[in-house]
Amino acid sequence: METIKLQLEPLTCPSCIKKIETKIGKMEGVEEAKVLFNSSKVKATFNSDQVSKDQIADTIEKLGYKVLH
Template sequence: MTTNTTLRSDEFSCPSCVSKIETKLNGLDGVDNAEVKFSSGRILVDHDAEKVSVKELVDAVAAVGYTAKPSAY
């Protein structure tokens, strides 16, 4: 079952940052699609919550040098 999670980060400032985050998240087992919305600071992730948790998503963003936190919208 696919879960839609929105993360928020105000730290990325360039297209390269966006690419790093999307590549890392999309490489995780259980992530169907991850898309960074540069202008709003949102990271939209469609994932299987049984395979990858929100904490693992946040940790993956941290692994490429950025801070993210879950957001209600």
């Protein structure tokens, strides 16, 4: 398992948290996804044999949130 933290542009609403956590959490290979609203960071624990950091970042961007890495 690998854990990453991705910096996002500032989040503006608490419902953004649930949207991102739900989508990332459903990805194959993702063990846990946590969004830290105050710091606009996403912490994800995942199996790098099944999913990559870039795939997680791309999924977040498809939801409409800019990943600054």
